[in-house]
Amino acid sequence: MHSLQSLQKIIKEGIADLTFDKQPVELYSPINYILDLGGKRLRPVLCLLACDMFGGNISNALDPAIGIEIFHNFTLLHDDIMDQAPIRRGKSTVHEKWNPNVAILSGDTMMALSYEFIMKTPEKVRSKIFSAFNQTAIEVCEGQQYDMNFESQNDVSIANYIKMIRLKTAVLIAGSLKIGALVAEASPEDADNIYRFGENIGIAFQLKDDLLDVFSDEEKFGKQNGGDILANKKTFLYLKAFELADSKTYESLHFFFNKDFDNELEKINGVKEIYETLNIDSITSKEIEKYFNRGIKFLDKINDADDRKSELIKFADQLKKREF
């Protein structure tokens, strides 16, 4: 059995080796650029972890794992156009460095490339892996559409928010695990259990992101707190605060979220203070814990890999406790 660290190393090297040295360069340069920006490589590592956990040959999972990472970066590329984001991982986004047309088309190409890698799997499991991947791909698009809808929607419920982050973020984490399990020829029940584990961990992961945006050690987090607040983003914290607020607090929240402030800190600190009064910090942490534990329950249902779950639990625990 492989350690988490050794799997992370395999993925890091696999992606570093990945250079699309093809013509036209205008199409492939942005692809190489975004894949070189780094990142946690969370999804491909989870794919290998799951494969390993079910006793599979991880060398059979490497290509689909890379395919998943290419797909994930494709979604970032297109999301950044839609969000008009100037910066990704401290560097210019593709549509800024080149232009939106290049970003659209490189993204499309990445999507096709991701299928290429996904399908580089043993014939026996290829169709199942394709189905798991493609369902996920469609759901990620649905999640992004809900996210865009929410921007102009004033009645977003927490249930709808959870549904959105499940689609936009959690299903790809879940799908990565399931694909790793399928490579290892896990039973349909176990593939489903690991998927449901990932789905819940994925929701916890996104809630943790929401939390870190407001309550984190800025130095460790690597960026200034309050980005979501400035963008008036309807995160779990935002929705929970509106839900719990009495009429006066509600008005204050409304005031902060509907006004542009010359001094950004005034807005961030104003909202943060309300969040603190309402205990949003610990409520969110409890919610994270809830989804984390739900996830673990699905992992518990998997019987025959009991001794092999440790690396996966360790990794999930790291995600929960992470400060960046």
Add this chain to the structure above:
Amino acid sequence: MHSLQSLQKIIKEGIADLTFDKQPVELYSPINYILDLGGKRLRPVLCLLACDMFGGNISNALDPAIGIEIFHNFTLLHDDIMDQAPIRRGKSTVHEKWNPNVAILSGDTMMALSYEFIMKTPEKVRSKIFSAFNQTAIEVCEGQQYDMNFESQNDVSIANYIKMIRLKTAVLIAGSLKIGALVAEASPEDADNIYRFGENIGIAFQLKDDLLDVFSDEEKFGKQNGGDILANKKTFLYLKAFELADSKTYESLHFFFNKDFDNELEKINGVKEIYETLNIDSITSKEIEKYFNRGIKFLDKINDADDRKSELIKFADQLKKREF
């Protein structure tokens, strides 16, 4: 063996039946919208024709044929954003009717949906069909990138132009035929021959498009002549005219293509006159004939379907002779 007409009917009905009645509607409405805009349905019909020609069961080719049409419409959707085109088939483009973000994301979803249909093929041939499709998908993106590059490039050769239209247009026509052949379990040689037939017919098809834009009966063509001229598009006609022009004619061409005219007809007629002087009309027609005949030669290499080629030749001939 099915007649061309009956296959066209099957495709028309298959696509008419295709409604994505899913949530979020903001994502799926544009998909239903663009698929309902109509069009020749050229590619899926070719897919069924090829399957039928090789004695395959066309009901096995219907899903991949629909997948190809979804993919084709996805490329139109994203190309229209990149070209900022306001109109497609007489109706508003998706990015105009909704907005560019919706168009990006609906397009992404269509791409995933196209794979879904492509993979609904008998297990035995599924991987081969996937490979043929995915290579095509990547090449279509490359072709679109070359097309965008050419806009700002002043040294586009005719050879490079042919390469571009081969990638952007011809390979999907070729791939449609090959996929139909693969469904019918044609030999690798025959699948390659029908592909090469399609590649050449596809180039002829695009050259015909270039020609019709300038020299066509406007009433039959359904739109005003000269769209490519107004857009300063480097078509075969444009490149050939620059190649053949003496220095005085070269200057005239340069004049027309580097100036905005208040009166559009002045520009169109000015260029058209030069094309006429240089015999560009008949030179282009000869070029179309050349690629058409090259295509037919690959069809001739296919031995055991001699009696079944008639519908395909008839269809290719219609494409060559079409006036719209």
